Structure formats: structure tokens, C-alpha cells
Amino acid sequence: MVIIMEHRHHGKSSANFLDADEILTELDLKGNETFMDAGCGDGYIAIKAIDKYLPDGKVYAVDNYPQSINDLEEYKKENNVGNLFNVEADLAGEISEIEKASVDVVLMLNVFHGFKKNADEAILELKRVTKDDGRIAIMEFAPVEMQFGPSLEVRVSPDELEKQFSNHGLKKIYLNEDIGAEIPDGKSHYLMIFKKEQI
């Protein structure tokens, strides 16, 4: 009998190996933007963004795992966080709670490699919610051997990521390949930021 291990995503958090400040600093937030944590998991990025980087902003924490969204709703109530909006939705479908061209900055951390056949749908949905002058930041595991993270086969290289996004009119404006946890080959991750091509 062959047992196929599904690449499990739900309920995972990068909090114990990726520093929220290192990531959010890269995004150069001014403090009043609308931000989306796409595939937020436990929401440690969304919460840090609200607490420290977006005092006058608005944060959407989006995930399709109901437990994560329920926990974030509890957090919101207990801490009286008015500008955190927790949305249970499929990123590769239409997120009806988020209007077209309403988000300044999207961050998708350690999620993109999980999309297979529906990667194009996910890219199009991120593009739909992003303002024309907004930015989409994708942070992913570097495609090299390391002690943690998904298997090499499912990882997406910076070149592949750039190509997939450029197929949808999204232009790479920034790449940092020296970010994340220390590994023998350097750093565990890369961060790529895209903008909509102006027609």
C-alpha cells in the first residue's frame, strides 16, 4: 500500500523560526495602510503589524482554516482591536469580504508553495484586492536543503515565482535573498515584492 503524505499547512506558524520585525520592516509601512496577511495561520504577523507598524491602518487576516480565524476573533475581542478583520476564505477563490483594489500591501508568508493547480487563481485574487499602486510581498523558503520546511520538490525558486507573477501583469520590484533563519548555506528564505504593471 502506498501512503501519500499530504503537505499539511493548516495550523502551522512560522513564529518560532521567522522574526516578524525583520519581515515587516522590509515592507516600509507608513502606519495608515490597509494590509493583508494572506494565509495568516496563528496571525503572529497580523498582530505584530497592528501593534507596532499600523497604528492608523487596517489589517485583514485571511485563512481558510476555521480554527485560526476563531482564535484570532478571540484575540480581537479580548484585546479590543478594532482595526483587525479576520476573514475565513479561500485565497484561490473570491474573498467576498475584501473589495477590489482596497489593499495597499499584501504579505503572503510561507503559503505560496502550497498552491499547486490553483496558484494562478491565488495570484489573480491577490491582484484583485490590491490597489493599483499597491504591493504584493511573497516570502518563501529558499530552494535549498535545510533542516526544516517543506520538501525541496514543493519549493518555488525566485525565478519561478517571478515568472508566475509576471504572467499576470505583476512586476518584480524588490528581491531580498538574505532573510529568515540562519542555515549552513546562508539564510532560509527570500522575499520578493511585486507591483501591478501600469498599462
Ligand SMILES: C[S@@+](CC[C@H](N)C(=O)[O-])C[C@H]1O[C@@H](n2cnc3c(N)ncnc32)[C@H](O)[C@@H]1O
Ligand atoms: C505554513 S502556514 C503559514 C502561516 C503563516 N503565514 C505563518 O507563516 O506563520 C500556511 C497557512 O496558509 C493557509 N492556507 C493554505 N491554503 C490556503 C488557501 N487556499 N486559502 C486560505 N488560506 C490557506 C493554511 O491554513 C495555513 O494557515
